[in-house]
Amino acid sequence: DQQVKQNSPSLSVQEGRISILNCDYTNSMFDYFLWYKKYPAEGPTFLISISSIKDKNEDGRFTVFLNKSAKHLSLHIVPSQPGDSAVYFCAASPSGGSNYKLTFGKGTLLTVNP
Amino acid sequence: DGGITQSPKYLFRKEGQNVTLSCEQNLNHDAMYWYRQDPGQGLRLIYYSQIVNDFQKGDIAEGYSVSREKKESFPLTVTSAQKNPTAFYLCASSQSGTGRLEQYFGPGTRLTVT
Numbered sequence: 001d002q003q004v005k006q007n008s009p010s011l012s013v014q015e016g017r018i019s020i021l022n023c024d025y026t027n028s029m030f031d032y033f034l035w036y037k038k039y040p041a042e043g044p045t046f047l048i049s050i051s052s053i054k055d056k057n058e059d060g061r062f063t064v065f066l067n068k069s070a071k072h073l074s075l076h077i078v079p080s081q082p083g084d085s086a087v088y089f090c091a092a093s094p095s096g097g098s099n100y101k102l103t104f105g106k107g108t109l110l111t112v113n114p
Numbered sequence: 115d116g117g118i119t120q121s122p123k124y125l126f127r128k129e130g131q132n133v134t135l136s137c138e139q140n141l142n143h144d145a146m147y148w149y150r151q152d153p154g155q156g157l158r159l160i161y162y163s164q165i166v167n168d169f170q171k172g173d174i175a176e177g178y179s180v181s182r183e184k185k186e187s188f189p190l191t192v193t194s195a196q197k198n199p200t201a202f203y204l205c206a207s208s209q210s211g212t213g214r215l216e217q218y219f220g221p222g223t224r225l226t227v228t
Contacts, residue, residue: 032215042221043118044204095213100210102157106155
């Protein structure tokens with residue numbers, strides 16, 4: 001049973017436009033969410049996170065939006081650049097207690113065309 | 115430079131042989147993790163350790179073993195009991211007690227078993 005779902009395996013965007021990557025989750029215990037970027041044959045790189053006490057977090061060109069009632073989050077990249085082409089993973093975790101486990105989605109391949 | 119190192123980058127083994135993947139971190143992080151990535155799949159947790167001399171099974175621990183004798187090191191052994199060992203293996207670490215759950219990843223080891 002997939003608790004974190006990224007329903008779009010791929011997304012193609014023109015350079016300079018907005019990229020929107022989506023993620024849905026089913027576990028109500030999840031209250032901390034992260035986005036990672038991954039190039040082929042490399043480890044994922046942490047991009048941005050958000051806790052459930054917020055509905056938006058920004059860091060430069062990257063903004064994450066959280067809709068708790070819909071159990072949905074999205075990553076916006078504005079403006080998109082060719083170097084943003086990579087696989088993006090959404091991850092989630094309960095923040096309480098001593099459980100540090102992250103549950104990952106299957107990823108979305110973003111291609112930014114020059 | 116602080117970071118996580120994994121060696122080797124590529125590893126080839128014959129079926130029936132055990133193989134140990136190295137993971138070292140100098141970030142002074144308490145927690146360390148091993149994930150496996152298969153094509154088209156997200157990251158699946160194999161084992162994790164929150165403190166030295168303690169570790170827990172993740173979602174797919176069968177056929178794997180770990181040790182955590184030092185804070186800096188978390189080696190993973192892929193045993194001959196693992197039915198599908200060929201995969202991309204990722205090690206990660208995180209700091210506990212900060213309220214932030216970001217995990218930082220090494221560059222990965224591509225294991226091919228024939």
